[in-house]
Amino acid sequence: MAAERRASVTWKGDLRSGSGTIDEVGSGAFGPLDVSWDARSDESPGGKTSPEELIAAAHASCFSMALANGLAKAGNPPERLETSAVVTFVPGTGITKSALSVKAAVPGLDAEGFHAAAEDARKNCPVSQALAGVPEITLDASLDS
Amino acid sequence: MPRVVRQAAVAWEGSLSRGTGTATATSSGTFVLPIDLPSRITDKPGKTSPEELLAAAHAGCYSTSLAGEIARAGGTVQSLDVMCTITLDEVEGKGHLIVSSELDVRARAEGIDQAGLEQVARKADEGCTFSALIRASASVSVRAEIAS
Secondary structure (H helix, E strand, O other), rough: OOOEEEEEEEEEEOOOOEEHHHHHHOOOOOOOOEEEEHHHHOOOOOOOOOHHHHHHHHHHHHHHHHHHHHHOOOOOOOEEEEEEEEEEEEEEEEEEEEEEEEEEEEOOOOHHHHHHHHHHHHHHHHHHOOOOOEEEEEEEEEEEO | OOOEEEEEEEEEEOOOOOOOOEEOOOOOOOOEEEEHHHHOOOOOOEOHHHHHHHHHHHHHHHHHHHHHHHHHOOOEEEEEEEEEEEEEEOOOOOOEEEHHHHHHHEEEOOOHHHHHHHHHHHHHHOOOOOHHHHHHOOOEEEEEEOEE
């Protein structure tokens, strides 16, 4: 089983003064979304998404699913996971860090079991593996008591 | 160079197979998207998925890289259409992996021919931050043609 997922972008003009649009995605779930170099490289995104924000959304989503799977397989499906991913981009260098943090409500599980499952998801979810070249992929995991 | 930080958040409820989640673009506020497992692995994705978000990221990253390379080669970009297809597959002994990312480009540009475009399309792949990263688990391929 292979699942293909598709997205299309139109770019107009050069890098600095031009701009682009993520026109559509295969699922139809989002788009059009504007992108530009300024919005990507400025401290403030100015209301536009960027490759780094999309990577953050992909990483947080993939990690959450992997953790939900690991917990459920061990007999403790989560009531709720709240995950965020913060991706750091240094223009000229590249993506230097993805920092995951998760707050979880998991009935019947102790902190040790939870941290082991979270660390396994950090290491092994498909997006973490695809981003293995990122110098730092960190995790801050906490269990709601 | 300044560090640029972008954040997204996911809230997930329940197990993997039956649970559902929401992915939110925290930095820009541009999207709030439902996610679930069937949309990730079946043929009929009604919702987005990590792989679709990565496809959008790769198409976005590559298009900016190519716009820069065409200008550097003396061409003028009118428009670039970049489609990215990301494939998630089950690899024996390794579980699910992102195995490929395919970029398809149609370029409208002045001052560059098909051979020149193919050359800068390769350079843009080498210079694209995301292409470099995703090669940790996936092959990356680029097809580029001048739109007539």
